[in-house]
Amino acid sequence: MATTIKKRKAHRKSREGCVQCKERHAKCNEVHPQCLQCKRANILCSFSSPSLSITPLNEDSLVDLELLDHWHRHSVTGFLSETTMHLQHDLVRLGFSHHYLLNSILSLTALQLYSQDQSQSKWYTRAVAHNQAAITRARPHLHSLDQTQHRALLGFSAFASMYTVAEPPLRTAHVRSLQAQFDPIEELLRALQFSRSTTVFVRQNFSPLIISESWLLAKPGGNRGEGLQDLEIRFPQLAPLRECIERWCEGGQRAACLHAVEELFSRITKLLDNSEDSESAKVIWGWGIEVDQIFLDMCWARHAMALVILAHFTVLMSFVKKFWCMRIWPGALLGHIRQVLGDEWEDALKWASISSSGWQHWYRGRRLAAA
Structure with a gap:
């Protein structure tokens, strides 16, 4: 007689109890919100109270939290008034809905931290990763514009432009070994071209x-009431520069x-007359947006006269030489242009070669003596 094997009654396992x-x-x-067992035992059930996921934060999440904390506690985009600081914080909240904006904020913040301590290569790696993610995520929205994206895209455009200025001089030795030698002229022109396009x-x-509400866009030109002849009265070194151009x-x-020279010295005048301008970096960078494309093409072609004018742009940049994005540029760009042009153009570059702090003290002293 065959033995009947009783099968154990199947039951559903509780996996989410x-x-x-x-x-x-x-x-x-x-x-x-309360299971049957807890109800019978008259005890509190975890279903009736909120609980956190037991999944731990990964290393990247913790790094990004550190970046956000730094963004809120420090002025990553330059000296800001209390009003613009609030706007900067609002962009983070907007970034939680538009992730490409948040990526651009994190990339710029990581790059600033790396500029403070270049032994911390993790910040450079994080900056590059977030910048690439920002561009990838923003691209579909740039092709198919939606009004709900405008403010986020405006912030992304500004921060991405700032990244293109700040990143080239900070590239790690390993990255530079994989690319051509760092060329300040070429890198600056690329950054200017990107800013002009955006x-x-x-x-x-x-x-x-x-656009009118934005504090992110570059500021308009300098004292438009002063023409080239008026500027020559204030800056004697401008007349020989104009003669070289002729x-x-x-x-x-x-x-x-x-036009490039007039725009340049007009902005120098504006910053000299408004030394406390909290958005001087935008006044400076606006020069590269306002100049004629023909002039930039001449710089690309290494036209000697165009490079002499570009060397004078370092005087304008020196107004914010303490700003981390611009700190390396004046010396690196001027030194490279002098190498390219050689001794033949040394006299034309003499004024631009004067240290920014010494030149500004000299100019203010000259104005006081004239008064």
Whole structure:
């Protein structure tokens, strides 16, 4: 006679049971907000109270939290008034809905931390990763514009432009060994071209209201009431520079170089007359956005006269030489241009070669003596 083997009655295992039932090894019926076992025992059920996930924060999450803390406690984008500081904090909240904006904020913050201590290569690695993520995530929104994205895209454009300025001089030795030798002229022109493109994009696609409210865009030009002749009275070194332009340039190139020089010294005048301008970095960077494309093309072609004018841009940049994004640029750019041009153009570069602090003290002293 065959023996009948009784099968054990199958039952559904409780995999999402409450904490109390798991501790008592009891079967939980997983009823919310209080399971049957806890109700019978008249005890508090974990289903009826909120609980945190037991999944630990990973290393990247902790690093990003540290970056956000640094962004809120320090002025990553330059000296800001109390009003603009609040706006900067608001962009973080906006970034939680538009992740490409948050990525651009984190990339810029990581880059600033790396500029403070370049032995901490983790910050450079994090900056590059967030910058790449920001561009990848923003690209679809740039192709298919939606009004709800305008403020986030405006912030992304500004922070991405700032990143293109700050990153090249900070590249690690390992990264530079994989690329061509660092060329300050080429890198600066790339950064200017990126800023010009994003500015054109914003002006063509965003409402005037959003543009007018923004503190992120580069500031307009200097004291427009002063023409080139008026500027020559304030800056004697401008006359020989203009004579060089007349001698070495013709037609459209001459007009582009004269405009670049007038725009440059107009902005120098503006900063000298408003030394406490909290947004001086935007006044400075706006020069590269306002100059004629012909002038930038001449710089790309290493036209000697254009490079002489570009060397004078380092005087303007020196107004914010303590700002981490610009700190390395004046010396690196001027030194490279002097190497490219050689001794033949040393006299034309003499004024630009004077240290920024010494020159500003000299200029203010000259004005006081004249008064």
